[in-house]
Amino acid sequence: MASPAPRPNYQVERGTADDLDAVMHVMDMSFGSQFGEAWTRSQCSGILPLAGITLVLARTAGDIIGFALARTVADEAELLLIAVAPDRHRSGIGSILLDDFISRAQASGVARVHLEVRDGNPAIAMYRRAGFAPVGRRRDYYRGQDGERFDALTFARDLPPKD
Numbered sequence: 001m002a003s004p005a006p007r008p009n010y011q012v013e014r015g016t017a018d019d020l021d022a023v024m025h026v027m028d029m030s031f032g033s034q035f036g037e038a039w040t041r042s043q044c045s046g047i048l049p050l051a052g053i054t055l056v057l058a059r060t061a062g063d064i065i066g067f068a069l070a071r072t073v074a075d076e077a078e079l080l081l082i083a084v085a086p087d088r089h090r091s092g093i094g095s096i097l098l099d100d101f102i103s104r105a106q107a108s109g110v111a112r113v114h115l116e117v118r119d120g121n122p123a124i125a126m127y128r129r130a131g132f133a134p135v136g137r138r139r140d141y142y143r144g145q146d147g148e149r150f151d152a153l154t155f156a157r158d159l160p161p162k163d
């Protein structure tokens with residue numbers, strides 16, 4: 001009989017500004033600079049102290065291997081960034097961080113979650129699988145390293161109230 005697949009050994013937990021070095025390391029490794037999707041360190045450090053901002057980390061053996069940054073305003077939550085270290089891609093960590101974002105939003109009474117993503121980003125398959133549907137397009141929203149522009153797609157999902 002085939003042996004069972006190994007279970008991933010990582011934790012998903014809240015992060016703080018103290019984790020910014022590791023978050024930026026994952027950011028720099030995972031986002032291609034040609035698309036202009038990554039945030040700078042000062043953008044991240046500026047937003048972290050603000051009300052409604054949540055940083056969630058995926059860790060293994062103490063190392064941060066993924067993160068999600070989200071903002072909640074009233075009964076809406078936006079996924080601002082999600083990234084996983086490239087050597088861990090396609091092992092389900094991104095989906096777990098996305099599910100965690102949705103669960104936290106639902107638990108805090110959020111009725112609708114949304115996000116924005118570069119048209120053509122493979123993450124779109126992950127968002128669709130999690131129940132997000134396209135709601136709009138922002139032309140030339142992202143600007144890559146060499147000035148090339150890329151459209152952003154906006155996706156949303158309504159959340160039923162939690163029992």
Ligand SMILES: CC(C)(COP(=O)(O)OP(=O)(O)OC[C@H]1O[C@@H](n2cnc3c(N)ncnc32)[C@H](O)[C@@H]1OP(=O)(O)O)[C@@H](O)C(=O)NCCC(=O)NCCS
Pocket residue numbers: 030031032037080081082083084085088089090091092093094095096117118121122123125126127
């Ligand atoms: C998007 C990202 C977070 C996904 O993380 P991940 O841990 O690889 O995600 P999962 O393993 O849960 O994959 C979920 C699904 O997304 C889709 N997907 C993710 N990466 C893909 C790729 N490179 N090509 C095709 N499909 C992909 C697949 O449908 C995948 O499911 P499958 O592996 O069963 O086919 C990761 O690719 C990443 O860090 N990308 C760079 C940063 C980024 O673009 N973030 C999104 C915009 S903020």
